[in-house]
Amino acid sequence: MNAISEISAVDDFRYVEVEQSAVSARRVTKEFGSGDNRVSVLRGVDFEAPFGEMTLLVGPSGCGKTTLLSVIAGLLDPTGGQISVLGQNVGQLSGSESIRFRRKNLGFVFQQYNLLPALTAAENAAVPLLAAGVPRKRAVDRASELLAELGLKDRLRTLPSQLSGGQQQRVALARALVHKPRLIVCDEPTSALDHETGHAVMDLLTKVAVRDDRAVIVVTHDSRVFQFADRIAHMDDGRIVKTEAPEESRFAAARN
Amino acid sequence: MNFVALQMLLGDRAKYLGLIFAVAFSTFLMSHQSSIFAGIMRRTTSQIMDVPDANLWVMDRKTQYFDEVKALTDDDLYRVRGVSGIEWAVPLFKGTPRAKAFDGNFRVVIMMGVDDATLVGAPRSMVLGTVNDLRRPDAVIVDRVGYEFFFPGQAYELGKTLELNDRRATIVGIYNSSAPFQNLPVFYSRYSQAINYVGRERNLLSFVLAKAAPGISDAEACRRIEAATGLHAATSSQFGWQTIWYYIAHTGIPINFGITIGIALVVGTIVAGQTFYIFTLENLKQFGALKAIGVTNWRITGMILLQALLVGVIGFSIGIGMTAAFFEITKNNLDLRGFSLLWQIAAGTGATVLLIVMAASLMSIRRVLVTEPAIVFRG
Numbered sequence: 001m002n003a004i005s006e007i008s009a010v011d012d013f014r015y016v017e018v019e020q021s022a023v024s025a026r027r028v029t030k031e032f033g034s035g036d037n038r039v040s041v042l043r044g045v046d047f048e049a050p051f052g053e054m055t056l057l058v059g060p061s062g063c064g065k066t067t068l069l070s071v072i073a074g075l076l077d078p079t080g081g082q083i084s085v086l087g088q089n090v091g092q093l094s095g096s097e098s099i100r101f102r103r104k105n106l107g108f109v110f111q112q113y114n115l116l117p118a119l120t121a122a123e124n125a126a127v128p129l130l131a132a133g134v135p136r137k138r139a140v141d142r143a144s145e146l147l148a149e150l151g152l153k154d155r156l157r158t159l160p161s162q163l164s165g166g167q168q169q170r171v172a173l174a175r176a177l178v179h180k181p182r183l184i185v186c187d188e189p190t191s192a193l194d195h196e197t198g199h200a201v202m203d204l205l206t207k208v209a210v211r212d213d214r215a216v217i218v219v220t221h222d223s224r225v226f227q228f229a230d231r232i233a234h235m236d237d238g239r240i241v242k243t244e245a246p247e248e249s250r251f252a253a254a255r256n
Numbered sequence: 257m258n259f260v261a262l263q264m265l266l267g268d269r270a271k272y273l274g275l276i277f278a279v280a281f282s283t284f285l286m287s288h289q290s291s292i293f294a295g296i297m298r299r300t301t302s303q304i305m306d307v308p309d310a311n312l313w314v315m316d317r318k319t320q321y322f323d324e325v326k327a328l329t330d331d332d333l334y335r336v337r338g339v340s341g342i343e344w345a346v347p348l349f350k351g352t353p354r355a356k357a358f359d360g361n362f363r364v365v366i367m368m369g370v371d372d373a374t375l376v377g378a379p380r381s382m383v384l385g386t387v388n389d390l391r392r393p394d395a396v397i398v399d400r401v402g403y404e405f406f407f408p409g410q411a412y413e414l415g416k417t418l419e420l421n422d423r424r425a426t427i428v429g430i431y432n433s434s435a436p437f438q439n440l441p442v443f444y445s446r447y448s449q450a451i452n453y454v455g456r457e458r459n460l461l462s463f464v465l466a467k468a469a470p471g472i473s474d475a476e477a478c479r480r481i482e483a484a485t486g487l488h489a490a491t492s493s494q495f496g497w498q499t500i501w502y503y504i505a506h507t508g509i510p511i512n513f514g515i516t517i518g519i520a521l522v523v524g525t526i527v528a529g530q531t532f533y534i535f536t537l538e539n540l541k542q543f544g545a546l547k548a549i550g551v552t553n554w555r556i557t558g559m560i561l562l563q564a565l566l567v568g569v570i571g572f573s574i575g576i577g578m579t580a581a582f583f584e585i586t587k588n589n590l591d592l593r594g595f596s597l598l599w600q601i602a603a604g605t606g607a608t609v610l611l612i613v614m615a616a617s618l619m620s621i622r623r624v625l626v627t628e629p630a631i632v633f634r635g
Contacts, residue, residue, distance in 0.1 A: 076630050119264075
């Protein structure tokens, strides 16, 4: 799992080792506060998220799922341990390198979508390209194509407030995919949706996001979506306590 | 990302309009009140600036400003004429007799008496008649304000008469004067005639108007006059500013206008700053999402500054347009003449508005910069 298979340029500023695991965490800790107020949220996490798979991170509220996701995404620095994302030791990146790394390699799907209310669906989906300096028309055209693939061809110029929850999450999904990232992190993508819509979003996520050269990590406590996972990592009290592959998953099928 | 920044701003119509209103209101108040203040200060120097022929003013050393004069003696005029480097010097009288029309309408007027021989100091912007007609008996030249006060609704016509302290005065010319501080009518006559329109005092010479000889600078001429006569000599510009500084230092005018301008500045900054901050707070998660996606702090700072700049430019344009419209609409009102929007005030207000929107955006920028992008993962 940790074997180094090749050397490749995954970013424009350095050559890094590319591993079979998109994410590899070893004894990662994260503490907040100091002195008597210090709180340990991650207590030595070991975690793997292979390419070509959808990995679910599940557990009770407060167990550290979102903190681990933030550390993986480079939004929080770990207090201890090692974490490799796409072969890059993210703990060694400077602030600006971390931002560039995220902009190029990561896609985000948020629980509350976090779409910009004044932008149309196509413009929202184009934001990562705009942030990367792609001209507006080309970025919006590219995002429109992707939204059409996600079934929103008729809603390209619609504002988020005029979209249903499921449609907004599809726009968020398009925003996460539009710049072709190699790692997609999703935080409770179905928690604000009804069962049927959540099922449809997860189905779409499985079909369009999971690819051989990409990994998808989903934080959820919605057991109804476990069936979409290739791998499920159970967290409790700041640790990964169990990792399993559901019998009906693509991962398990391939393994068998 | 500039497009995103502008869409974010324009998309929240209520706050966008609130910001525009705050900046426009502030701009209007600051530029309007500053213009009125500048106009009033300019009015205090009107009779100085309306004398194009002479550029040196000689007066008693204790004279502080134009409207309060300690009379000179006739000898002073001859002493100034005797100073080396002075080409010529003439007397100028300023008094405030009461004028009365034959219908009983009366008003205190400013009476300027100019040199009988040369008429130096007489107005040049004539509407009707000529300055040379001042040489006729009982002749006075009156400004439009005076004429319209004493002969309301009547067409401009020469030959009409008034009483000045029971003496007959015949209007031989009507001219455009710069508005005086007290907005009183301004009359001109010959010096010898003007001193008869006011009550007799021992000395009546208000000022000596002089001109430096060719090759002698005004500053050098002033220095020589002061050294030779012990009087105070100043150029028109220096005397004008001396008068303005008197009003600034000894009246409540600058304080009154300063308070209004200060309130406009504070209210504009607070309202714009508060609205902008609320706008930012409401978009904090969106900014957090942008940071998570990989938008740098520099880029986000640029986005907020662009939003502030747009608000500033539009608000300033509306506010300064309102001020310009006010003065355009009132420019033919004789009581409000002399007030206008100076380019210096427009530029100064623009710079102040820039400071307002920058100050308003600073809190927002700070709030966004300290926001952890991980905030987006908190439901």
